[in-house]
Amino acid sequence: GEDVEQSLFLSVREGDSSVINCTYTDSSSTYLYWYKQEPGAGLQLLTYIFSNMDMKQDQRLTVLLNKKDKHLSLRIADTQTGDSAIYFCAENQAGTALIFGKGTTLSVSS
Amino acid sequence: IAGITQAPTSQILAAGRRMTLRCTQDMRHNAMYWYRQDLGLGLRLIHYSNTAGTTGKGEVPDGYSVSRANTDDFPLTLASAVPSQTSVYFCASSPGDRGWSGYTFGSGTRLTVV
Numbered sequence: 001g002e003d004v005e006q007s008l009f010l011s012v013r014e015g016d017s018s019v020i021n022c023t024y025t026d027s028s029s030t031y032l033y034w035y036k037q038e039p040g041a042g043l044q045l046l047t048y049i050f051s052n053m054d055m056k057q058d059q060r061l062t063v064l065l066n067k068k069d070k071h072l073s074l075r076i077a078d079t080q081t082g083d084s085a086i087y088f089c090a091e092n093q094a095g096t097a098l099i100f101g102k103g104t105t106l107s108v109s110s
Numbered sequence: 111i112a113g114i115t116q117a118p119t120s121q122i123l124a125a126g127r128r129m130t131l132r133c134t135q136d137m138r139h140n141a142m143y144w145y146r147q148d149l150g151l152g153l154r155l156i157h158y159s160n161t162a163g164t165t166g167k168g169e170v171p172d173g174y175s176v177s178r179a180n181t182d183d184f185p186l187t188l189a190s191a192v193p194s195q196t197s198v199y200f201c202a203s204s205p206g207d208r209g210w211s212g213y214t215f216g217s218g219t220r221l222t223v224v
Contacts, residue, residue, distance in 0.1 A: 100153040
């Protein structure tokens with residue numbers, strides 16, 4: 001099947017904004033998700049957006065959704081060293097199970 | 111128990127041996143899933159269960175089997191382990207409500223087949 005695409009790496013300085021991009025495949029996905037995985041741990045749901053929304057803001061996190069281009073982005077404002085992790089976007093194709101991208105490794109330097 | 115518990119945390123297994131990875135949840139979620147995570151490949155779905163008594167195949171089911179005898183437990187069995195099954199295995203669950211698939215993940219089992 002088609003893949004959920006993400007860039008593999010992003011490196012930013014502490015205090016800068018981080019933007020992680022994702023291209024998904026199924027225009028009928030009801031929700032789109034961002035998960036965070038810290039080293040040696042499982043994935044945690046970070047935030048999500050309902051498909052009829054264009055933007056969702058949650059403290060330092062902003063999710064933008066462009067349904068026409070099937071493009072999803074996650075912006076982290078004032079990035080901290082504790083934000084260093086792997087970030088996965090995911091969609092629920094045809095209501096079965098989530099399909100994940102390969103993950104973007106965010107590295108934050110002080 | 112709070113959330114999802116996976117056991118063991120890690121295991122080194124001889125090729126050809128049989129192994130069952132355990133997964134238990136206490137959230138009364140209807141749906142459960144098994145993923146494997148490999149470097150450069152992300153998470154790939156092995157098997158899933160939408161409700162107790164039913165299971166389905168994911169993207170990479172070969173060499174694995176599952177059962178869902180009750181709501182809480184979803185064990186994953188490797189009948190005869192091979193080195194290519196070396197991976198980190200994650201169990202996840204979700205309420206299974208229509209449209210909402212926010213998953214809760216376990217902490218993972220790191221399996222090395224030698």
